[in-house]
Amino acid sequence: MIRQSMLTLDARPRGFHLITSEVRQALPDLSGVRAGLLHVFIQHTSASLTINENASPDVRSDMEDHFDEMVPENQPYYDHTIEGSDDMPAHIKASLLDTSLTIPIRDGELALGTWQGIYLNEHRDHGGRRSLVLTITGSTGDETAT
Amino acid sequence: MIRQSMLTLDARPRGFHLITSEVRQALPDLSGVRAGLLHVFIQHTSASLTINENASPDVRSDMEDHFDEMVPENQPYYDHTIEGSDDMPAHIKASLLDTSLTIPIRDGELALGTWQGIYLNEHRDHGGRRSLVLTITGSTGDETAT
Amino acid sequence: MIRQSMLTLDARPRGFHLITSEVRQALPDLSGVRAGLLHVFIQHTSASLTINENASPDVRSDMEDHFDEMVPENQPYYDHTIEGSDDMPAHIKASLLDTSLTIPIRDGELALGTWQGIYLNEHRDHGGRRSLVLTITGSTGDETAT
Numbered sequence: 339m340i341r342q343s344m345l346t347l348d349a350r351p352r353g354f355h356l357i358t359s360e361v362r363q364a365l366p367d368l369s370g371v372r373a374g375l376l377h378v379f380i381q382h383t384s385a386s387l388t389i390n391e392n393a394s395p396d397v398r399s400d401m402e403d404h405f406d407e408m409v410p411e412n413q414p415y416y417d418h419t420i421e422g423s424d425d426m427p428a429h430i431k432a433s434l435l436d437t438s439l440t441i442p443i444r445d446g447e448l449a450l451g452t453w454q455g456i457y458l459n460e461h462r463d464h465g466g467r468r469s470l471v472l473t474i475t476g477s478t479g480d481e482t483a484t
Numbered sequence: 485m486i487r488q489s490m491l492t493l494d495a496r497p498r499g500f501h502l503i504t505s506e507v508r509q510a511l512p513d514l515s516g517v518r519a520g521l522l523h524v525f526i527q528h529t530s531a532s533l534t535i536n537e538n539a540s541p542d543v544r545s546d547m548e549d550h551f552d553e554m555v556p557e558n559q560p561y562y563d564h565t566i567e568g569s570d571d572m573p574a575h576i577k578a579s580l581l582d583t584s585l586t587i588p589i590r591d592g593e594l595a596l597g598t599w600q601g602i603y604l605n606e607h608r609d610h611g612g613r614r615s616l617v618l619t620i621t622g623s624t625g626d627e628t629a630t
Numbered sequence: 631m632i633r634q635s636m637l638t639l640d641a642r643p644r645g646f647h648l649i650t651s652e653v654r655q656a657l658p659d660l661s662g663v664r665a666g667l668l669h670v671f672i673q674h675t676s677a678s679l680t681i682n683e684n685a686s687p688d689v690r691s692d693m694e695d696h697f698d699e700m701v702p703e704n705q706p707y708y709d710h711t712i713e714g715s716d717d718m719p720a721h722i723k724a725s726l727l728d729t730s731l732t733i734p735i736r737d738g739e740l741a742l743g744t745w746q747g748i749y750l751n752e753h754r755d756h757g758g759r760r761s762l763v764l765t766i767t768g769s770t771g772d773e774t775a776t
Contacts, residue, residue, distance in 0.1 A: 339623075340519050340520060340621075340622060340623045341519075342519040342588065342590060373632050373633075373634040373765070374632060374765075375669055375765055375767065377521055377586055377588065379586070379587065379588050379595070380597075381595070381596065381597030381598075381600065382597055382599070382600075383535070383536050383537045383597070383599050383600055388725040388729075389675070389725075389729045390675050390721055390724065390725050391675045391721055394710055396709040396710035397710050397718070397721055399709065400707065400708050400709055400710050400718050400721075400722075401721070401722060401725065403705075403707040403708075404701065404705070404707070404708075404722050407705075407707070408554065408700065408701075409550065409554075413549075413550070413553075415546065415549040415550070415553070416546050416549075416550075417542040417545065417546055418540055418542035418543050418546050426543070426546050429536055429537055429543055429546075429547070430546075430547060430550050432536065433534040433535075433536050433547065433581055434580055434581075434726055435725055435726075436582075436728075437534075437535045437585070437600075438585070438586050438587070439729070439730070440586060440669055440671070440730050440732060441671065441730070442634065442669065442671050442763040442765050444634060444763070449671070449673070449763050450673065451672075451673030451674055451675070451761065452673075453674070453675050454673065454674075454675055454729075469597065471588040471590070471595050473519070473520075473521055473588050475521065475621060475632075475767060476632060477631075477632045485769075486665050486666060486767075486768060486769045487665075488665040488734065488736060523667055523732055523734065525732070525733065525734050525741070526743075527741070527742065527743030527744075527746065528743055528745070528746075529681070529682050529683045529743070529745050529746055554700065555696065555700075559695075559696070559699075561692065561695040561696070561699070562692050562695075562696075563688040563691065563692055564686055564688035564689050564692050572689070572692050575682055575683055575689055575692075575693070576692075576693060576696050578682065579680040579681075579682050579693065579727055580726055580727075582728075583680075583681045583731070583746075584731070584732050584733070586732060615743065617734040617736070617741050619665070619666075619667055619734050621667065621767060
């Protein structure tokens with residue numbers, strides 16, 4: 339079976355944000371999936387997705403600091419500057435991180451590790467709302483050996 | 485349903501290249517898929533795939549400049565130098581970017597955002613032709629609630 | 631059809647390690663899949679997965695050297711330091727690389743390129759055992775045009 343839906347996330351400030359519970363709440367069919375995969379896709383090129391630690395907020399602010407250091411604004415070799423100094427670094431960060439995530443589903447739950455959460459990474463200073471496409475492929479019955 | 489096919493891309497110069505329309509043309513079955521996923525896999529370790537801005541060519545040349553800065557040639561700690569100074573950086577860039585992409589399909593179309601395109605990232609000076617494996621999983625009928 | 635299983639990897643030293651044959655051996659059903667996808671997911675945030683060259687061990691040690699250079703320990707902007715100097719860099723490397731891989735299956739085999747192998751990237755000095763979730767989606771019959 340395949341289930342597909344859209345999820346619009348409210349605008350968030352620049353930085354790394356936990357969205358695991360928001361994604362879960364958008365998946366009413368999850369509990370009926372015995373074995374499968376959830377695919378999460380972000381329809382933008384200046385924000386991205388990743389999976390990382392779900393506990394300490396310091397991890398998320400250190401991620402922001404490190405990506406700003408690895409991909410600085412105002413580099414002399416940037417030609418794509420018309421949309422602001424945060425724009426070209428946002429595109430590079432989006433490709434270094436991920437435009438989509440695939441997460442296993444097992445017995446009606448996302449099979450994330452204990453410390454794993456889903457992050458929305460907002461790379462623009464004023465990114466606005468962000469659109470996700472959620473797709474579940476899976477089996478609901480007993481035909482799947484797990 | 486599952487459809488799988490191969491796509492061979494002509495040799496391109498080192499850099500980031502838009503291949504969205506070439507991938508679409510290799511998928512005659514796409515229009516019949518109501519909800520599903522396209523998986524694109526590159527069978528190489530010195531070229532890669534990513535999704536990024538489909539409009540300004542400056543984004544693609546700035547990506548090339550930045551990845552060359554982040555992953556320079558001729559670093560003193562490289563031991564794998566026998567295949568040329570562009571080889572080890574190509575392997576690192578391939579892992580920083582992506583060996584595969586998964587893109588949602590919705591009502592017979594790739595559900596890319598307005599500004600998203602598929603890039604082939606050629607990391608070698610003379611990389612030659614590149615082989616992709618394209619796999620569609622999806623539903624053609626009314627059983628999928630979308 | 632969907633098949634899902636767990637694979638626990640023994641503890642490995644910090645660095646990049648080839649695990650292709652270990653993953654293959656954990657997939658007894660692979661040979662019956664005519665066309666499909668293998669999804670490999672690591673349930674941790676300080677180790678990761680990638681696909682890269684399967685031949686020269688120098689590639690794997692150069693990867694370790696370069697990621698240590700790109701994501702150094704003891705940066706002044708790290709606040710998340712309580713779990714050791716290798717911890718925050720491990721989280722960043724895990725997001726730069728991958729938490730999951732998707733690999734096509736074709737005629738009962740992983741459709742990897744000649745030089746491609748699956749890497750486990752251990753980013754901690756003492757990371758311990760690592761848990762993977764393996765999910766195969768695919769077709770066993772003749773209904774798939776390939």
